Every structure is written in structure tokens, then in C-alpha cells.
Amino acid sequence: MSPRFDIAVVGGGAAGLAAAIAAAREGKATAIVDRMPRLGKKILVTGGGRCNLGRERLEAGLFSSTDPSLVASVFERFGTREITRFFEQLGLRIVSDGGRLYPATNQAASVLKVLELEVRRQRIEVFTGFEAAAIEPAGRTFVLPSVDGRKIEARAVILAGGGRSYPALGADGSAFALARALGHRLIEPVPSCVPLLVRDRMCHFLQGQKIRAGAEAWVEGRAVSRADGDLLFTAYGLSGTAVLDVSTEISVALNRDKKRRVEIRLDLVPAMGRDELNMEILRRLNDGWAEADLVSGLLPEKFGKTVAGWIPPGSRTEERIAAALAEALKNQRLQVQGTRGWNEAEFTSGGLDAGEIESERLESKIIPRLFLAGEICDVQGPRGGFNLSWAWASGTLAGRGAASGFA
Ligand SMILES: Cc1cc2nc3c(=O)[nH]c(=O)nc-3n(C[C@H](O)[C@H](O)[C@H](O)COP(=O)(O)OP(=O)(O)OC[C@H]3O[C@@H](n4cnc5c(N)ncnc54)[C@H](O)[C@@H]3O)c2cc1C
Structure with a gap:
């Protein structure tokens, strides 16, 4: 029998980690699957290894997206104050350098470390080397088969598989196909900040x-x-x-x-x-x-x-x-x-049509109990802390949204 969870998160990058932590804090049995041998690899290279994790001022209007109202709605509920509080509660001290927020240690590894500690504290199950080959709706659950023949089941899925930039760090665009197979529209992804x-x-x-x-x-x-x-x-x-x-x-x-x-x-x-x-x-x-x-x-x-x-x-x-x-x-x-090209692009422009994502809980408007977060969505901010802000904020709200969907 395949392991069963309340919530499965596909992708253990910034958005997936935030989503899984939020879901588990609501008391849901949560799993993360990631195709890489280790979670959060991209976090380690952000901000030149310092991780510019946010902004003092986070203007939603600076983002481009098929649905700017989704971006505004997410940051109204989870903005700089909430992002800072989230990390400080995890034990990370944050400093501002000209309006850009960094860990006081100046090391991206500290950001990943406090997230990993919380994953362990919340007893989130982690499946590394697990590349989801599909998200299969099966009655009241989803089945997630991996490309190497493993399977897990979950009552809700959060898809946070990232875009296509720096494929060696995990996000290679394969997650787009999972959503497209379920009927989501893809705005052609192109390398951005390149x-x-x-x-x-x-x-x-x-x-x-x-x-x-x-x-x-x-x-x-x-x-x-x-x-x-x-x-x-x-x-x-x-x-x-x-x-x-x-x-x-x-x-x-x-x-x-x-x-x-x-x-x-x-x-x-x-x-x-x-x-x-x-x-x-x-x-x-x-x-x-x-x-x-x-x-x-x-x-x-x-x-x-x-x-x-x-x-x-x-x-x-x-x-x-x-x-x-x-x-x-x-x-x-x-x-x-x-x-x-993709090997040198900091992010992806394009992604899953944001107009097909419901703005309160980040639930798919097409597949109930599927939630979307992070760079996989057609939401891009400028360089300098905006895109990670989107990942933390959309991940957290998707995690809470998925958890609120059933008793
Ligand atoms: C060099 C560089 C520097 C950057 N610096 C900054 C910065 O300082 N500040 C900032 O705000 N932004 C920065 N960014 C952008 C930021 O890192 C990303 O926007 C953000 O990490 C996206 O998070 P995510 O969780 O959506 O995706 P990712 O972090 O890409 O995570 C997606 C995860 O999904 C997994 N995955 C993908 N497909 C599957 C599948 N089929 N099955 C299982 N797992 C799968 C991947 O292995 C990966 O771990 C930088 C990006 C780069 C490349």
C-alpha cells in the first residue's frame, strides 16, 4: 500500500517548504516530494549566497502576472511583516541592507537550516529523489506516482515545482507538465533576469x-x-x-x-x-x-x-x-x-496562468484540492527579494488553504 497523507507538496524549494510548514502547523499529515537528493538547493545560491529573502517595502505593483490582483491579494495577507515574523519565529535574525532583507549571518545556508529544523519539528515526511510523474485525481484523493515507480497518496496536493531557471538546482520545467495534464494553461516560460x-x-x-x-x-x-x-x-x-x-x-x-x-x-x-x-x-x-x-x-x-x-x-x-x-x-x-538561457537565468517569466488560481487559498479553479504556489505561477517580481517573498507568501497561504479544505 502506498503511504497516505492529508497533504502532499510537490517541490521542496522556498514555496514548497513554506507550504508544508503552514499545512503541518494546522495539524495535517504532510509530505514533501522533491526530485533532488536534497531540499531547497536553490535557496543556497540566492542573493550571491547571502539570500535576499525579502524587502522592507514589497510593492505588488512591481510584479508582472496574468492576474495582478492575485499578487496584491496574497501580499495584503502575507507581506513583509508576516515574512519577517515567520523567520524570526524560526530563530533567524534578519537585517536590512538598503531595503533588502538578509539573514544576519549573511549566509543563505542559515535560511535553509531554520526551515529544515521546522520541517523536522513538524514531522513532515520528506521523499527526496522522488520526481512526480503525474498528479492523478482518484475520487477523494490524489495519487502521485514517481518516475521510478514509487507512489504516495494525499487528500490535497500543493504544486510548488518552480519554473525552469537553473535546472541543475531542481526546477527543470517538468512540474509545468503536471499541471497542464490537469487542464491548466501555461504562459510560455522564458528565461528572465538573464x-x-x-x-x-x-x-x-x-x-x-x-x-x-x-x-x-x-x-x-x-x-x-x-x-x-x-x-x-x-x-x-x-x-x-x-x-x-x-x-x-x-x-x-x-x-x-x-x-x-x-x-x-x-x-x-x-x-x-x-x-x-x-x-x-x-x-x-x-x-x-x-x-x-x-x-x-x-x-x-x-x-x-x-x-x-x-x-x-x-x-x-x-x-x-x-x-x-x-x-x-x-x-x-x-x-x-x-x-x-535557462542555465544563467535567475527566474522564469511566464508559468501557469495566474487567472486560473483562486486568490484566497491559492486553489486551482480547475481541479479542486489542488493548490499552486511559487515560481510555477505566472508571477514575476524584479530582482532583489521580490521573488522569494512571493514564494514564502504564496506557499504559506497555499499550505493554510489546503489545510482548511477538509476536517
Ligand atoms: C542564482 C539565483 C539567485 C537568486 N537570488 C534571489 C534573491 O536573492 N532573492 C529573491 O527573491 N529571489 C532570488 N532568486 C529567485 C528565487 O530563488 C526563486 O524565485 C525561488 O527560489 C522560487 O522558489 P520555488 O519554491 O517556487 O521554486 P524552486 O526553488 O525552484 O523549487 C522547486 C522545487 O521543485 C522540485 N521539483 C520540480 N519538479 C518536480 C517534480 N516533477 N517532482 C518533484 N519535485 C520537483 C525541484 O527539485 C525544486 O526543489 C534567485 C534565483 C537564482 C537562480
């Missing part, structure tokens, strides 16, 4: 150079997003926080909407306005500076040769040269060929 492929000699020549810059995503001649931050030139193209922050719109345009004219426009000298930069370059030209030195002191030395190469051939006057260089430095346009 470095970009740009075939341009400048990127190759400047590889390894990191500067502060502004970045704008342009799709079919229209600006769709803008960010300031780090810009890192690499052999394949561009990375850095400014690029990651505009990459979602670019990835959606290229990978889902199949747009062709997709550009990133860079402001390489964000500290100066265009006129000021123009005047400064003109002054340098009039003072007889060499072409390769024109941006010395404004950009790292390696840029000198590249920038000199932007002087339009046959420019006769210093005024024209200065204007052309100011334009190239403030509005460097680069065609984007693609993204670095």
Missing part, C-alpha cells in the same frame, strides 16, 4: 570591463524598460545588474513574441548629461588630446581605443566629432541576438 547575447566587436574587445551604466530595452523601435546599475562586457555579450534588470522584456520579445528588432541602448557615461559630455569632449579636442585619450578619466582606459574607433570617418570639425562621440557614448545601440 545575461544577453550581443554579437559586437566592442563586447569582445572590452570583455571583463565593468562600469556603471544606464540600459534601455527597445523592441521594434519602442523603449520598453530602463535600468541603471552595473554593466559587464563579456565574450558573448553583456551582463551586470543593469542588463539583468532590462533582460526580461528582451527575453519575452525574442523568445515568446518572436520579435526581430530587439536592441539594448546603453548610456556609458550616466554621470554626465549629453551637453556636458559634448562640451567636455570638445574641450579635450580643442586642447589637442589624442583620439585614444578622449575618454580618459571618464571611462576605464581600455575604452579609449574603442571610442576612438567611433569617430566618423571624414569628420572635419571638432564640433562634429564631439557631437558624434557624445551620441555614441550616451546612446550606444546594440542589436540583441538572444539570451544566455
Whole structure:
């Protein structure tokens, strides 16, 4: 006979752990199944190993989703205050670093540790190496077969199998298929918060150079997003926080909407306005500076040769040269060929249609007693603590919702 539980949670990442803890605290016999040998592997790499687990201010309006009202409703009931209290009750001290919340230890491992201790205290049964092959409704229960022939049964299921980013850490997109087989609609998942492929000699020549810059995503001649931050030139193209922050719109345009004219426009000298930069370059030209030195002191030395190469051939006057260089430095346009893909994407854009999830208990509107939480849902926040906030909040409410469904 297969083991039977009140609630089975598919996926032991951030959302699944929060869901299982919430369900077990309501007195329900709860199990977690996960395809990996260990739970919560992705938590360990978050925030560069520090785990940016939340935000001091958590604006639901910054998320994108097929159903923004679902996001707002979840954070109204389980926001920063509740997330902080949840962790502090588990014994984790939290500190704010410029509005971003981290464990005081500065180690993501501490976050996973306190969650694992609570899993043990709540006597949640854990099945690792258990890849759910299906969620089969069978009368008043569900049967969960694994790909290697094991089975468990449960009266309610919480599907928290994540998206597709960093598949080596567990979430490989296989969980989408479980929900689709039950009739859920999938908004095509695309890699999000991801470095970009740009075939341009400048990127190759400047590889390894990191500067502060502004970045704008342009799709079919229209600006769709803008960010300031780090810009890192690499052999394949561009990375850095400014690029990651505009990459979602670019990835959606290229990978889902199949747009062709997709550009990133860079402001390489964000500290100066265009006129000021123009005047400064003109002054340098009039003072007889060499072409390769024109941006010395404004950009790292390696840029000198590249920038000199932007002087339009046959420019006769210093005024024209200065204007052309100011334009190239403030509005460097680069065609984007693609993204670095799932292995380097911090999250997934797209997922299960959030409009098919009931907002009180996060129950599926299609299959009763199936609940959905975390990155598997079409809900994405910006970088920096938003996505884990969604995982904790949606997981907790789904856990409570599943537990409240039966006596
Ligand atoms: C490098 C990196 C850094 C990040 N840093 C931050 C950060 O600092 N702050 C922030 O807010 N967000 C960050 N994120 C995003 C955040 O980690 C995720 O949004 C969040 O962890 C998603 O949680 P989840 O539980 O929904 O999914 P996951 O954590 O991906 O967990 C899903 C689990 O389901 C399991 N699973 C999948 N399919 C099956 C199946 N068929 N059967 C059984 N088990 C299955 C997987 O093995 C996995 O353990 C980062 C992401 C990455 C990749």
C-alpha cells in the first residue's frame, strides 16, 4: 500500500517548504516530494549566497502576472511583516541592507537550516529523489506516482515545482507538465533576469570591463524598460545588474513574441548629461588630446581605443566629432541576438496562468484540492527579494488553504 497523507507538496524549494510548514502547523499529515537528493538547493545560491529573502517595502505593483490582483491579494495577507515574523519565529535574525532583507549571518545556508529544523519539528515526511510523474485525481484523493515507480497518496496536493531557471538546482520545467495534464494553461516560460547575447566587436574587445551604466530595452523601435546599475562586457555579450534588470522584456520579445528588432541602448557615461559630455569632449579636442585619450578619466582606459574607433570617418570639425562621440557614448545601440538561457537565468517569466488560481487559498479553479504556489505561477517580481517573498507568501497561504479544505 502506498503511504497516505492529508497533504502532499510537490517541490521542496522556498514555496514548497513554506507550504508544508503552514499545512503541518494546522495539524495535517504532510509530505514533501522533491526530485533532488536534497531540499531547497536553490535557496543556497540566492542573493550571491547571502539570500535576499525579502524587502522592507514589497510593492505588488512591481510584479508582472496574468492576474495582478492575485499578487496584491496574497501580499495584503502575507507581506513583509508576516515574512519577517515567520523567520524570526524560526530563530533567524534578519537585517536590512538598503531595503533588502538578509539573514544576519549573511549566509543563505542559515535560511535553509531554520526551515529544515521546522520541517523536522513538524514531522513532515520528506521523499527526496522522488520526481512526480503525474498528479492523478482518484475520487477523494490524489495519487502521485514517481518516475521510478514509487507512489504516495494525499487528500490535497500543493504544486510548488518552480519554473525552469537553473535546472541543475531542481526546477527543470517538468512540474509545468503536471499541471497542464490537469487542464491548466501555461504562459510560455522564458528565461528572465538573464545575461544577453550581443554579437559586437566592442563586447569582445572590452570583455571583463565593468562600469556603471544606464540600459534601455527597445523592441521594434519602442523603449520598453530602463535600468541603471552595473554593466559587464563579456565574450558573448553583456551582463551586470543593469542588463539583468532590462533582460526580461528582451527575453519575452525574442523568445515568446518572436520579435526581430530587439536592441539594448546603453548610456556609458550616466554621470554626465549629453551637453556636458559634448562640451567636455570638445574641450579635450580643442586642447589637442589624442583620439585614444578622449575618454580618459571618464571611462576605464581600455575604452579609449574603442571610442576612438567611433569617430566618423571624414569628420572635419571638432564640433562634429564631439557631437558624434557624445551620441555614441550616451546612446550606444546594440542589436540583441538572444539570451544566455535557462542555465544563467535567475527566474522564469511566464508559468501557469495566474487567472486560473483562486486568490484566497491559492486553489486551482480547475481541479479542486489542488493548490499552486511559487515560481510555477505566472508571477514575476524584479530582482532583489521580490521573488522569494512571493514564494514564502504564496506557499504559506497555499499550505493554510489546503489545510482548511477538509476536517
Ligand atoms: C542564482 C539565483 C539567485 C537568486 N537570488 C534571489 C534573491 O536573492 N532573492 C529573491 O527573491 N529571489 C532570488 N532568486 C529567485 C528565487 O530563488 C526563486 O524565485 C525561488 O527560489 C522560487 O522558489 P520555488 O519554491 O517556487 O521554486 P524552486 O526553488 O525552484 O523549487 C522547486 C522545487 O521543485 C522540485 N521539483 C520540480 N519538479 C518536480 C517534480 N516533477 N517532482 C518533484 N519535485 C520537483 C525541484 O527539485 C525544486 O526543489 C534567485 C534565483 C537564482 C537562480
